[in-house]
Amino acid sequence: xxxxxxxxxxxxxxxxxxxxxxxxxxxxxxxxxxxxxxxxxxxxxxxxxxxxxxxxxxxxxxxxxxxxxxxxxxxxxxxxxxxxxxxxxxxxxxxxxxxxxxxxxxxxxxxxxxxxxxxxxxxxxxxxxxxxxxxxxxxxxxxxxxxxxxxxxxxxxxxxxxxxxxxxxxxxxxxxxxxxxxxxxxxxxxxxxxxxxxxxxxxxxxxxxxxxxxxxxxxxxxxxxxxxxxxxxxxxxxxxxxxxxxxxxxxxxxxxxxxxxxxxxxxxxxxxxxxxxxxxxxxxxxxxxxxxxxxxxxxxxxxxxxxxxxxxxxxxxxxxxxxxxxxxxxxxxxxxxxxxxxxxxxxxxxxxxxxxxxxxxxxxxxxxxxxxxxxxxxxxxxxxxxxxx
Amino acid sequence: xxxxxxxxxxxxxxxxxxxxxxxxxxxxxxxxxxxxxxxxxxxxxxxxxxxxxxxxxxxxxxxxxxxxxxxxxxxxxxxxxxxxxxxxxxxxxxxxxxxxxxxxxxxxxxxxxxxxxxxxxxxxxxxxxxxxxxxxxxxxxxxxxxxxxxxxxxxxxxxxxxxxxxxxxxxxxxxxxxxxxxxxxxxxxxxxxxxxxxxxxxxxxxxxxxxxxxxxxxxxxxxxxxxxxxxxxxxxxxxxxxxxxxxxxxxxxxxxxxxxxxxxxxxxxxxxxxxxxxxxxxxxxxxxxxxxxxxxxxxxxxxxxxxxxxxxxxxxxxxxxxxxxxxxxxxxxxxxxxxxxxxxxxxxxxxxxxxxxxxxxxxxxxxxxxxxxxxxxxxxxxxxxxxxxxxxxxxxxxxxxxxxxxxxxxxxxxxxxxxxxxxxxxxxxxxxxxxxxxxxxxxxxxxxxx
Numbered sequence: 001x002x003x004x005x006x007x008x009x010x011x012x013x014x015x016x017x018x019x020x021x022x023x024x025x026x027x028x029x030x031x032x033x034x035x036x037x038x039x040x041x042x043x044x045x046x047x048x049x050x051x052x053x054x055x056x057x058x059x060x061x062x063x064x065x066x067x068x069x070x071x072x073x074x075x076x077x078x079x080x081x082x083x084x085x086x087x088x089x090x091x092x093x094x095x096x097x098x099x100x101x102x103x104x105x106x107x108x109x110x111x112x113x114x115x116x117x118x119x120x121x122x123x124x125x126x127x128x129x130x131x132x133x134x135x136x137x138x139x140x141x142x143x144x145x146x147x148x149x150x151x152x153x154x155x156x157x158x159x160x161x162x163x164x165x166x167x168x169x170x171x172x173x174x175x176x177x178x179x180x181x182x183x184x185x186x187x188x189x190x191x192x193x194x195x196x197x198x199x200x201x202x203x204x205x206x207x208x209x210x211x212x213x214x215x216x217x218x219x220x221x222x223x224x225x226x227x228x229x230x231x232x233x234x235x236x237x238x239x240x241x242x243x244x245x246x247x248x249x250x251x252x253x254x255x256x257x258x259x260x261x262x263x264x265x266x267x268x269x270x271x272x273x274x275x276x277x278x279x280x281x282x283x284x285x286x287x288x289x290x291x292x293x294x295x296x297x298x299x300x301x302x303x304x305x306x307x308x309x310x311x312x313x314x315x316x317x318x319x320x321x322x323x324x325x326x327x328x329x330x331x332x333x334x335x336x337x338x339x340x341x342x343x344x345x346x347x348x349x350x351x352x353x354x355x356x357x358x359x360x361x362x363x364x365x366x367x368x369x370x371x372x373x374x375x376x377x378x379x380x381x382x383x384x385x386x387x388x389x
Numbered sequence: 390x391x392x393x394x395x396x397x398x399x400x401x402x403x404x405x406x407x408x409x410x411x412x413x414x415x416x417x418x419x420x421x422x423x424x425x426x427x428x429x430x431x432x433x434x435x436x437x438x439x440x441x442x443x444x445x446x447x448x449x450x451x452x453x454x455x456x457x458x459x460x461x462x463x464x465x466x467x468x469x470x471x472x473x474x475x476x477x478x479x480x481x482x483x484x485x486x487x488x489x490x491x492x493x494x495x496x497x498x499x500x501x502x503x504x505x506x507x508x509x510x511x512x513x514x515x516x517x518x519x520x521x522x523x524x525x526x527x528x529x530x531x532x533x534x535x536x537x538x539x540x541x542x543x544x545x546x547x548x549x550x551x552x553x554x555x556x557x558x559x560x561x562x563x564x565x566x567x568x569x570x571x572x573x574x575x576x577x578x579x580x581x582x583x584x585x586x587x588x589x590x591x592x593x594x595x596x597x598x599x600x601x602x603x604x605x606x607x608x609x610x611x612x613x614x615x616x617x618x619x620x621x622x623x624x625x626x627x628x629x630x631x632x633x634x635x636x637x638x639x640x641x642x643x644x645x646x647x648x649x650x651x652x653x654x655x656x657x658x659x660x661x662x663x664x665x666x667x668x669x670x671x672x673x674x675x676x677x678x679x680x681x682x683x684x685x686x687x688x689x690x691x692x693x694x695x696x697x698x699x700x701x702x703x704x705x706x707x708x709x710x711x712x713x714x715x716x717x718x719x720x721x722x723x724x725x726x727x728x729x730x731x732x733x734x735x736x737x738x739x740x741x742x743x744x745x746x747x748x749x750x751x752x753x754x755x756x757x758x759x760x761x762x763x764x765x766x767x768x769x770x771x772x773x774x775x776x777x778x779x780x781x782x783x784x785x786x787x788x789x790x791x792x793x794x795x796x797x798x799x800x801x802x803x804x805x806x807x808x809x810x811x812x813x814x815x816x817x818x819x820x821x822x823x824x825x826x827x828x829x830x831x832x833x834x835x836x837x838x839x
Binding site for chain 2: 122236339
């Protein structure tokens with residue numbers, strides 16, 4: 001584990017601004033993009049609306065401005081439709097207000113795009129999604145919730161002129177079920193994340209990537225719905241912990257260990273959820289970030305975010321070779337790829353190589369992540385996808 | 390007697406003492422870990438109609454044949470890559486010898502041939518990716534695509550330990566998916582759940598012989614007579630036997646392959662200079678077809694008549710649940726249990742003579758393992774299994790009576806000690822050494838016209 005001499009930063013959701021400020025942000029320039037999300041959150045909203053607006057609103061970055069709006073702003077939808085040239089509906093379920101907002105833009109002859117970051121627009125995949133998330137399929141409510149959610153997403157999508165998503169695999173799936181043109185903007189890191197990541201990486205460089213003598217494997221689960229993903233790697237964690245006394249495991253989020261892990265409970269630490277900025281700090285403390293994924297169409301739609309967030313703080317990832325990870329990570333160069341039956345060997349290989357190559361790989365991974373997934377390099381891609389280039 | 394006590398008694402009668410001890414251990418482990426120890430007793434559960442409330446015919450039949458209950462499946466859209474799903478009980482360390490290992494190799498090669506994803510579906514134990522990896526690595530097979538694992542446990546309403554961690558609620562099935570089943574019960578479970586034409590039943594024994602004449606045997610027979618599925622049979626010998634014994638449809642929808650014994654794994658090992666010669670007995674008392682007690686008698690006779698001179702020979706009993714037995718005048722053999730692949734092959738590579746019995750038409754793997762490792766081995770004849778010299782002249786096949794088998798051991802000792810003849814026979818072995826070649830014709834037939 002790396003002992004970082006970097007303090008946590010005070011955090012407050014930066015998007016919690018009054019409507020007046022958000023409208024002012026929109027009015028700032030000549031060409032205006034309104035992002036819509038049902039209500040702000042730390043995940044999809046941050047990546048697909050907040051981060052996009054942050055890039056477009058950069059000083060001296062042309063004549064496009066952007067802002068974001070929510071269901072709670074529905075009284076002012078007319079004003080928003082008057083002000084904006086383009087509406088991007090991010091992952092929103094069909095409802096009276098959403099249809100109304102789209103209709104207002106259409107009535108003014110303005111384009112509307114749909115942005116989505118998961119395979120949640122095609123009910124043909126609803127069962128796979130429910131099963132992959134390990135939900136209780138005997139509960140009727142699960143089916144009501146998920147079919148309703150996905151069908152409503154699909155209906156919103158169908159009202160739009162085109163779609164934007166996070167990778168080519170998901171883009172194809174959206175095109176298949178909607179017939180709409182689909183553009184790709186990857187998820188990427190924003191300024192706040194990268195500011196702290198830079199400090200973390202610098203601290204590790206100063207320490208020449210020497211840790212406290214223990215190697216820590218991190219599993220940053222996010223939510224209990226990753227139970228089946230974690231199950232892929234747990235037997236190998238048991239093997240590695242048994243074989244290497246200096247290895248420890250850090251689990252962030254709500255994952256229950258199986259009985260075999262209990263023997264090593266003194267070498268397993270748990271961390272609660274962190275805000276996304278300070279999560280960078282926590283990520284920076286572990287040597288390896290484990291990213292097991294079940295192999296199927298739903299997980300092939302996932303973005304690279306777990307890879308680039310770790311890479312930005314000089315932490316190496318070991319990942320399942322999903323569609324996205326196998327394209328994002330160059331095995332042995334910027335991280336490691338591991339098929340489901342090779343996790344033990346992959347983890348041991350990564351640990352054994354770490355004395356020699358950790359620092360250079362970490363630097364390479366960070367450079368790669370920043371180049372592809374830093375906010376500074378996204379403007380053209382965003383403008384292309386919005387057809388504003 | 391309480392319902393729980395009756396259930397425990399019934400469990401003991403049906404599963405035996407060692408399974409009951411395992412059950413207690415599991416329960417104790419659960420108690421220590423703070424997990425629930427006692428399952429709910431459900432009305433209409435398997436005790437229904439036996440020692441509990443009345444049960445429907447369906448419930449009572451499901452209790453009798455839990456393994457063959459339909460796999461829960463659901464359809465998802467066609468992916469970019471096809472998929473081959475191997476359905477087997479377990480790929481646990483204790484299950485990977487012989488047939489299950491072969492099934493994994495076959496399914497992996499089929500997946501590669503079809504440019505498909507391989508999925509391993511287990512039913513009695515959470516799949517161990519590490520074990521799959523060991524087998525594939527040991528035989529140098531690299532999958533073209535990511536491997537998937539799914540644990541689809543057999544619905545369980547009795548007192549057996551339940552392990553549902555990591556279990557899927559249902560198996561996603563894609564159009565045109567190929568299912569490789571590995572027993573009559575996994576085939577029976579797949580038949581109601583997937584298109585029949587998608588099933589390839591990898592048959593490695595005349596499974597009817599697992600049972601006395603009764604219901605299990607009939608259930609098994611029904612599956613073996615299925616006309617819609619394809620059969621892949623392990624060895625020509627078994628194929629011919631099955632065809633001659635009621636499975637005429639194999640002519641139309643079956644094919645066979647011969648197993649392989651790669652030299653990287655099976656070869657003669659360095660021996661301790663001046664050490665004793667080594668005798669191997671395949672000892673599995675709870676697998677009736679391995680004729681454990683008959684084997685003990687033969688060895689004892691061979692020892693008592695000086696055929697196996699214990700001043701010159703060490704005896705190794707290799708298998709599972711081996712009792713503490715002595716031969717001759719109190720000689721205690723070495724017992725080897727729970728060996729992993731490499732340890733087993735290492736041991737086989739040091740053996741001079743083996744005895745391995747199999748009361749079925751299949752030659753079984755241990756005689757081949759030993760012959761491929763340079764040893765001489767005695768096994769029994771059965772039906773059309775009369776002569777295995779086409780595999781190796783170091784395999785001696787004897788009638789299944791004590792005199793004939795003891796005589797065969799005498800012959801085996803002489804051959805084992807005749808280094809030149811043994812070496813000559815070994816060099817002329819007809820055993821395959823490359824699984825890719827073993828499966829080549831089968832894979833060609835299965836994938837032709839796709």
